[in-house]
Amino acid sequence: MRIIDLSTPVDAGVWEPNPIEHTVMSPAEGALHMAEAMRTKHDLEFDPAVLPGGELLSLDFLRLTSHTGTHVDAPSHYGSTAAYGRPRDIDELPLDWFVRPGVVLDISDAPVGTVGSDRLKLQFDRIDYTPRPMDVVLLRTGAARLSGTPAYFTDFVGLDRSATELLLDLGVRVIGTDAFSLDAPFGHMIRTYQRTGDTGVLWPAHFLGREREYCQIERLNQLEQLPAPTGFTVSCLPVKIRNAGAGWARAVAILPS
Structure with missing residues (x-):
């Protein structure tokens, strides 16, 4: 088999919002x-x-925090309560969520902010593939090239509520991104809220996790190394940290040799 490392290292020598x-x-x-x-x-x-x-x-x-480097967010990270019951911690989630067929969607030409469901549907058409239940969907935003710099935390694109709902409606339970967050940058969200007064622009992807149980992989790397949008298996098993809202993961793509 061929294995492509999709992980960002934990590196005390680079800039982090929470220094290592x-x-x-x-x-x-x-x-x-x-x-x-x-x-x-x-x-x-x-x-x-x-x-x-x-x-x-x-x-x-x-x-360091459990959100340093490549990591998986658990439902308990999104809030203390959920519509579906008690949000599970990272050590309670089914392992078979994290070893699944993968599909990568390229949204690297999108500006800072969010993309919606229409943009994802265009990507499905472009690659002639719609994610199936339990596929791991990876978003190539291009932000990984900024990893280790302050710009990595301010210049990227995330998903709005409609885009996240679309993937969950398809049966996806793990969504990954090479950006700092699956939502838009913090400053972008706050400024949009201050301009519009719409609270729905504040962490819509994360807060949807209070209604629908799913996980995010944040801070992936090297998604451009994948030779095709599909045809690989993602392994992103999170470290088993008791009662934690996230766990570090050595995410890889496994391809036939």
Whole structure:
């Protein structure tokens, strides 16, 4: 098989709205750490110098949100209550939602803001394919090229309510995007609301998750590497974090060799 990595790395060296803290305990420091733990917790003396090179194992310490890098949003992220009952956390969702046939829709020529259902229908016609129940639909917005910069969080296109409803009506339960959010940029939504007074422009894709149970994959990457709009399987299994509204995922596309 051929596997295409669709994930954005967790990288403390690039700009994030919630900065990542990543510190590394080196193998040498790990040896000293273990020796100290043996002494204080188990009353055992151990000289780390007897280890090869005086080293044991490294350890990475990270401070970040569950929405950093490529991740899957759970229904509980959208609100504390839902029309369909208690919104499920990321560790409660069916695993078979996240290993499914994929289809990628190219909306990279759309301006900052949102696209509606009519635009998605045009894409269905262009690729001669309509998503089937449980397909994973991936939106190529082109925003991934800005990843790691402040513009990644302000210059992208999302879905309005009608577009999100269309996909859910087709039976889709996982919608992905290479942008920061499935909704429009925060500033764009707020300015539109202030201009129109329409609260429906505020996080319509996310808030629809309070009415219809579904998941989003945000911050995908390399969707342009997919050789065709269909004919691949998406695997985006989220990390099992108890009681969490999201989980990191190593999203990949699996193609026949």
